[in-house]
Each structure stands twice: as C-alpha cells, then as structure tokens.
Amino acid sequence: MNSKHLDSEKLYYAFVSGANRVIKHKNELNRINVFPVADGDTGTNLTFTMQNIIEETQMKGSAKETIGSIADAALTGARGNSGIIFAQFLNGLHLGLDDEKEITLSGFSEAVESAVLYAYKSISNPVEGTIISVMKDWSNSLRLLKDRVTDFSQLFTISLEAATQSLQSTRKQLKVLRDASVVDAGGKGFVCFLEGITNYFLKVEVEETDYVSADVEFKDSGLHSNENTKPSHRYCTEALIKGEQIDLEMLRNNLLDLGESLIVAGSPEKVKIHIHTNHPEILFDRLREFGMIIQQKADDMLRQFETVHSRKHKIALVTDSIADLPKDLMDKHQIHMIPLNLLIGDNSYLDKLTISPSYLYESMDDAKKYPTSSQPTVKAVESYLNSIVPYYESIIVITVSNKMSGTYDTIVNAAKKIKSTGAKIAVIDSMLNSGGQGLVVLKAAEAIEKDVEFTNVIEIINDTIKKTKIFVSVDTLKYMVRSGRIKKYTGLAAKMLNLKPLVSINNTGDGIVIGKALSVKANTKKMQALVREITRTKKIVSYSIVHANAIDRANEYEQIFSPLIGRTPEYITEISSIVAMNAGVGCVAIALTTE
Known part of the structure; x- marks a missing residue:
C-alpha cells in the first residue's frame, strides 16, 4: 500500500491489525514474562487491552479523532504494567497529532516522539530494557526515516527492524532477562503490534486472530522457576x-x-x-x-x-470472600479467593x-x-478459573449459601464452559456463610493437605456442611433494616424494645432468627445455652469466632466457650465486609462443627 498520508480508515484498520497480532502471541508473551514480576500474565494483560481496542474503538471523521477513540478504549481496557504504558503511549500519540484530517510522515514521527515522552512521564521509576526502551528506539528510527522514505509502508517496514533490534537488546540491559535468556515480554508485545501494522500496509488486509484460542491459557515451561522472583x-x-x-x-x-x-x-x-x-x-x-x-x-x-x-497440592481449593478465614490460614493452605463486589x-x-x-x-x-453488594460476573470467574486450570489436576470451589447470594449460580455457569474443555471442577454450595463457611473450607484444605482424592474430599465437604452451624449475636437491627434483610416496622419495634436477636442458618441455607434478648449479656447467655445443649449429645471438633469491629466481645466469647467446648477456637477473625454490612457493626458469631 503506497500512502504518503494516513487517513482515519487506514489508521483504524492498521491498529486493529496490530492488536490482533498481539493477541495471537498471547501465550508466548506469558511464557517469557519475568519482569517486573514473573507471574506469567503479560500476554493476558495485553490481550485484555487489545481486545478492548478492537471492541470499543470507533472510526471517526479524522485520523486524530480515531486515535483518540483508540486511546480511550486502550485506557479503559488496560491491564498490567505494559498494558497501561501502551495506553499512555496512545494517549500521548493522540495529544501529539494536529487536527488535520490526515497524518503526514513527519507529523506521525513527531507525534510518536511526544507519545514516548508522555509514556515515560507516567512511570514513577522507568526501567530501561523494557517496553519503554523499545518505544523510544522505534521513535528515534522514525525521526531518522521520515524525510528519507516515500510512504507509510516503507516507514513501518524499515522502522520495524529498529524496534526488533531494540527488543533483542533488552536482554543485555536487564540481568533478569539475560539470566532467563528471554527478551522483555512487554517490549515483544509492542513489536508484535508494529508487525501487525506493517503486515497491513504490505498486504492491504487486516491480520485476523482466533478469539476462542485467545482465551486459552498456556502451560508453564518452567522458565520462571527461580524462587528469588x-x-x-x-x-x-x-x-x-x-x-x-x-x-x-x-x-x-x-x-x-x-x-x-x-x-x-x-x-x-x-x-x-x-x-x-x-x-x-x-x-x-x-x-x-x-x-x-x-x-x-x-x-x-x-x-x-x-x-x-x-503449589503444594494437586487439587486447587477456591472459595469466595464471604468465607471468613484469617489470611495466615488461607496462605498456609494456598486457598484461592474470588471476591464479591460492594457498591x-x-x-x-x-x-x-x-x-x-x-x-x-x-x-x-x-x-x-x-451500601449494596453483588456477586462476581461470570466473565470474572471464568478468567480466574482459567488462570489456575493448567496447574492443577482438579478444582473444588466452596461458595456461600445459594439462598443468600447468586455467587453459587455464577460460579456454576462459569465452570460449565471450562469443564467442557475437560477440566475437572466441582462447585459446592456450603449452605452457610462467614465463619461456618470458613470451617468447611478449612476442613477441605486439611483433607487436601493429607492428599485425599478428589471424590473423597467432596464427600468430606458435604459431610462437614451437615455438621456445621453458625450462631450470630446481633447488637442492633438497624443495619439489617437498612440492608433490607428485615422489614422496617419489625426493626422499629425491636429498637423500641432494645431487642438483641440471635441469628442462625437452617439446613437449607436460609437465615433465621432463633432467639431474642433484651441485653447483650442475656444474648450471650442464650448463646451459651445453645452450645451447651449441643455438647450434651455431640462432640464439637472445631469452632471459630468472627466479629465486626467487636474484638472485645470476640475475646470474651473465647473465654466463655473454650472451657465449655474443651478447646480453643481454630481462629478469631474480622468478618467479610459484606457479612458485616448485613449483620451490622458490633455483631459477633460462633461457628462450630460436630463429630
């Protein structure tokens, strides 16, 4: 394609071609990702950025306006170091262009130069040997070429050689790249983008990609196995x-x-x-x-x-953020967490x-x-599960009660698509929440730690669910009224009587009020009586205490229930923000599992 000027249409299709080229190389970019963190996600992050460009960009009346649309889409979809630097580069390119309908060779070179400076300014500590270095070297080559070439086809073809050489130099600039014998993943992503643009000008056609395969994660090659990273x-x-x-x-x-x-x-x-x-x-x-x-x-x-x-185990254990477990126990057992949303x-x-x-x-x-809450999106859950599927033989997900949240259904729907590829995933409704759900997750983690087989772990989980209860002492009903958990007139009546309800969850996963008291002290005595009644016929093998900004009451519970149960709690921890939003500040709960 011989073109001395770049209009809106050519620019749009060239950049879409570049974005598709990056997506094609997603797995390779993940494989070589060792800097700044060897987490193997540069390709994934750049793919998110590029897909947003493809899906959200609109072709406008002028090249500058189209670049503006591309830049805005990139910024909205940008993920990771390289994705955000790339988005900033595009924003700088938009700001650097004049308002003419078409872009000249000289105008493009000058705009790229200002875009590189704009990208540098966005980084608190720019490191040479990364995507920013490749951008700078490519910009320098454009400046030397703009008066020597006759069209954009030549400009991109020749300058691509300079960008490729710069990419190869990154392994000399950064020791971590040299030690791993790789180039910078972000820099390679930028070169892929330029390759896609160049191919468009040479072939006069947009490079295509397979969006289905773009979602498939890679298997680790062992490249990032250095513990020091x-x-x-x-x-x-x-x-x-x-x-x-x-x-x-x-x-x-x-x-x-x-x-x-x-x-x-x-x-x-x-x-x-x-x-x-x-x-x-x-x-x-x-x-x-x-x-x-x-x-x-x-x-x-x-x-x-x-x-x-x-990873410690062949089974991945996943739960949602409603399960209340201390971070140290989550880390000890390498438990994965999918967060819910608060608005x-x-x-x-x-x-x-x-x-x-x-x-x-x-x-x-x-x-x-x-404040309100919502379950994660199916897309978010799919993305999370896809990121761990390649590394485990199977996955078990334990969710908050389906009667309390749509999280279970969301995860089931997300897992269906992934299971269709052959992945082994079980999604289990705990029919509990908070500390009760936490105890079930902990029991599963201990079984996995003992190398219990997948189907047997599921049996243990289902058995533990049947034997686990949670009792919540609510300090005031005003939060339940505001969250819509109980009707306003009920809350007003309770407030007038200063009632302190005792709440639990029935065998089908619904929240129920099981008692009321006129004071915190009386409420605590009711809780003692409930637990004492359980100990008369069953042995409590584990329990936890959870609270919402009520550590003093939680410590009091430990002093009360440790002698009664004959053991200290597995843990005491602050509850999920979403649980606190519904149960209220000052609530405290005991969850227990019987033999």
Whole structure:
C-alpha cells in the first residue's frame, strides 16, 4: 500500500491489525514474562487491552479523532504494567497529532516522539530494557526515516527492524532477562503490534486472530522457576478513575509510598493507576479524594506465583470472600479467593481487597444510600478459573449459601464452559456463610493437605456442611433494616424494645432468627445455652469466632466457650465486609462443627 498520508480508515484498520497480532502471541508473551514480576500474565494483560481496542474503538471523521477513540478504549481496557504504558503511549500519540484530517510522515514521527515522552512521564521509576526502551528506539528510527522514505509502508517496514533490534537488546540491559535468556515480554508485545501494522500496509488486509484460542491459557515451561522472583509486594492493583481536572503529578506523588511499579496514565478527566502494593485498601481510600472509581483490580501475585512455581497440592481449593478465614490460614493452605463486589455511593469495591473495614463501617452509619453488594460476573470467574486450570489436576470451589447470594449460580455457569474443555471442577454450595463457611473450607484444605482424592474430599465437604452451624449475636437491627434483610416496622419495634436477636442458618441455607434478648449479656447467655445443649449429645471438633469491629466481645466469647467446648477456637477473625454490612457493626458469631 503506497500512502504518503494516513487517513482515519487506514489508521483504524492498521491498529486493529496490530492488536490482533498481539493477541495471537498471547501465550508466548506469558511464557517469557519475568519482569517486573514473573507471574506469567503479560500476554493476558495485553490481550485484555487489545481486545478492548478492537471492541470499543470507533472510526471517526479524522485520523486524530480515531486515535483518540483508540486511546480511550486502550485506557479503559488496560491491564498490567505494559498494558497501561501502551495506553499512555496512545494517549500521548493522540495529544501529539494536529487536527488535520490526515497524518503526514513527519507529523506521525513527531507525534510518536511526544507519545514516548508522555509514556515515560507516567512511570514513577522507568526501567530501561523494557517496553519503554523499545518505544523510544522505534521513535528515534522514525525521526531518522521520515524525510528519507516515500510512504507509510516503507516507514513501518524499515522502522520495524529498529524496534526488533531494540527488543533483542533488552536482554543485555536487564540481568533478569539475560539470566532467563528471554527478551522483555512487554517490549515483544509492542513489536508484535508494529508487525501487525506493517503486515497491513504490505498486504492491504487486516491480520485476523482466533478469539476462542485467545482465551486459552498456556502451560508453564518452567522458565520462571527461580524462587528469588517471588513478588516483593503482594497485590497487582489497578484502578480507573474519572474526575475533573485531576492533577496527575499530585496523584502520583500521593501514591509513591504505597509500593512499586507505579504508573499513573491518562488525562485530567480519566486516569488509570497501576501499582504493586501490600495495601490495596489504602490505595482506594486515597483515590476517592481524586475522583469516582469506575474500575478496579487487585490480583494476588503471591498466590499466582505459588500456583505456577510452588503449589503444594494437586487439587486447587477456591472459595469466595464471604468465607471468613484469617489470611495466615488461607496462605498456609494456598486457598484461592474470588471476591464479591460492594457498591458504596458511586464507587465499587472488591470485598476483603480494596475496601478498609473502617471506611465500610463509617459508610454504613453515614451514607445516605446504604451500601449494596453483588456477586462476581461470570466473565470474572471464568478468567480466574482459567488462570489456575493448567496447574492443577482438579478444582473444588466452596461458595456461600445459594439462598443468600447468586455467587453459587455464577460460579456454576462459569465452570460449565471450562469443564467442557475437560477440566475437572466441582462447585459446592456450603449452605452457610462467614465463619461456618470458613470451617468447611478449612476442613477441605486439611483433607487436601493429607492428599485425599478428589471424590473423597467432596464427600468430606458435604459431610462437614451437615455438621456445621453458625450462631450470630446481633447488637442492633438497624443495619439489617437498612440492608433490607428485615422489614422496617419489625426493626422499629425491636429498637423500641432494645431487642438483641440471635441469628442462625437452617439446613437449607436460609437465615433465621432463633432467639431474642433484651441485653447483650442475656444474648450471650442464650448463646451459651445453645452450645451447651449441643455438647450434651455431640462432640464439637472445631469452632471459630468472627466479629465486626467487636474484638472485645470476640475475646470474651473465647473465654466463655473454650472451657465449655474443651478447646480453643481454630481462629478469631474480622468478618467479610459484606457479612458485616448485613449483620451490622458490633455483631459477633460462633461457628462450630460436630463429630
């Protein structure tokens, strides 16, 4: 294709061709991903970014407007270090173009140069030998070529050689790449993008890809097996925020102390943030001050690393965030967690990941509109299960009671598609929540630890469900009223009488009120009587105590029930934000399993 000018149509199809080329190489990009964290997801992250470009971009009247649409789609869909840097590059390219309907060779070169500078500015600590270096070297070649070539076909063909050479140099620039004998995965993704564009100009056709195969994860090659590459910060955290006149530099400086690999990309109206941190909840506390949070992610890089390099078992155990288990027990048994969603005002959060209990409790008391919750999407669950399927012989998922949440149905639907490929997955309704669900998950983890076979683990889980109960002491009914769990007039009557209800879950998974008292002390005595009655006919083999901002009451429960049961609890922990939202601040519960 001989073209001295790049119009909207040519630019659109060239960039779509480039995006498809990246998707084709997804598995290879995952395989060589060793920097900044060897979590094998660069290809996956870039695929998300590219698919959003393909699905959301609109061809506009001018080339600049079309680049603007591409840049906006990339920013919205950007994931991971390389994806967000790439999106920032495209945003810089859009800002660097003039308003002419078509782009000249010289204009394109100058816009790319400004785009590279824009991308550099988004990174708190740019590292040479990565995607940013390849972008810079490619830009330099464009500057040298723009007055020597006759059309865009020549410009991309010749400059691609410079980008490829730059990519090969990345292994010399970074020791971790040299030791692994690979090039930078993000840099290779950018070169793939340029290859797709070049092929479009040479063949005058858009490079196609297979979207089905793009969703298939790779099997680990052992490339990332070095234990020293374990992530120094646990969560790969991302957010997209919207606002008015957001100061990107101020935002960046406000987040620097939270971790590493910080990227702040976008415009004063829409910003994508990426950071590796141990405290995603603090990140989102701060982001609320800058704008409305419209998108978020907090991937557990430690669990990802363990899954690929140091998994303990052949069965993957997965639960949702309603199961209340301390993080140390989750880590000990390498239990995977799928978070539910909370909506507070206009902002959405991931349960147990991106929201602090203090902010939730404050919102429960002060928000005009009471917080709500929702199960994860089928797509999110599919993505999570797909990421672990290649590394385990089978997967067991234990969910919150189906009567309390649509999470069970969502996970069943997500698992159907994955099971059709031959994967061995069981999804089990615990018919419990909170500490009760936690005890069931813990029992399953202990069975898997003993190398019990898949079908036998399922039998143990189902047997444990039948033998597990949870009793919740609710301090006040006002939260249940606000959350819609009980009718307003019932709550008002209870408030007038100062009733302290005792709540449990029946054998079908429905929440029920099993007693009422006029004081916390009387409520505790009722709880004692319930547990004592159980011990008369059955042996309690394990129990847990969970609470919502009520550690003193939880410790009191331990002093009361340890002598009564004859053992200390398996654990004491704060409950899920979603459970707290429904049961209320100050609640405390005991969950127990009998022999």
